[in-house]
Amino acid sequence: MPSSSQGVCSETVARRQFLNTPLDLRVAIFASEREGVVSTQELHWLGLDDAAIARRVRQGRLHRIYHGVYAVGHPAISLNGRFLAAVLACGDTAALSHYAAATIDGYLTWDDRQPDVTVLGTPRRHAGIRVHRARQLDERDVRRNLVIPRTTVARTLLDLADDLSDTALRRAVRQAQAMNRVGVRQIADVLTRANGRRGATRLAALIADGPAPTRSELEDVVLDLIDAAGFERPEINRRLGRVVPDLRWPAQRLTVECDSAQWHSGKLATEDDAERQARLEADGERVLRITWRQAVKQRRQTVARLAAAGAPHTLPRSSSA
Secondary structure: OOOHHHHHHHHHHHHHHHHOOOHHHHHHHHHHOOOOEEEHHHHHHHOOOHHHHHHHHHOOOEEEEEOOEEEEOOOOOOHHHHHHHHHHHOOOOOEEOHHHHHHHOOOOOOOOOOOEEEEEOOOOOOOOOEEEEEOOOOHHHEEOOOOOOEEOHHHHHHHHOOOOOHHHHHHHHHHHHHOOOOOHHHHHHHHOOOOOOOOHHHHHHHHOOOOOOOOOHHHHHHHHHHHHOOEOOOEEOOOEOOEOOOEEEOOOOEEEEEEOHHHHOOHHHHHHHHHHHHHHHHOOOEEEEEEHHHHHOOHHHHHHHHHHHOOOEOOOOOOOO
């Protein structure tokens, strides 16, 4: 087993070999591990002075993306490359945040808006970047050990709570939970540092009843209907043998399956649904299926069906149901 001194020696040799490669190859190798983009500061570290950078821009080897940030070889960078370029353009305290951070973490879908970057202090304006000023940015809320530094999922949700609609914020929080990107404890911890943020109350309300890791908008709507009607909150997407029921009250052995047209239309989906239901019923479960129409336009009837099936109540039934 090599000693620590041998490890340092190997690292030194590797760095010497890297610095002995031709300049353009050195830049290409570095950029290949950085989404194809590089900052002026990094180019200086790699051995290029300002004149050498300007010459390579004229030659088409470097392509300006933002002030002080270049794509190497060609300008057709990926979305992740665009995100990293935005962070590099905003300096050492910058971190990808808001919608952009949620997109790269996978629980929101990018809609071609400007990338969001949060910066400490008074930020410089950058065309094509939505820069957010933060008076304080706790290092517990930033992941700087990633190729693209970005806010934690919990901090990102707090930032989104200032901008998103109630429906969109609820979907983001629940999707992040369903993907195991964040837990209630992490969100609660960020809320302790919210310092009067206007979205904090909205975010706190969403986690007040515990985790709600729904996987679809229809599950959101049905869960909200269940909450509004005063039923106990069921288990959400928790595995039961070989099946993962959408919503379930274990004591009552009652399962609710949310039949969204997006996931439950077509012959194969119908066959999958039938097999899921057969497995659940074979395990002694009673299965109640709810469609979009029933959850939205037939709310009273749906609440009555849930009550008749034995869904447990904790509060008086809401008149809004």
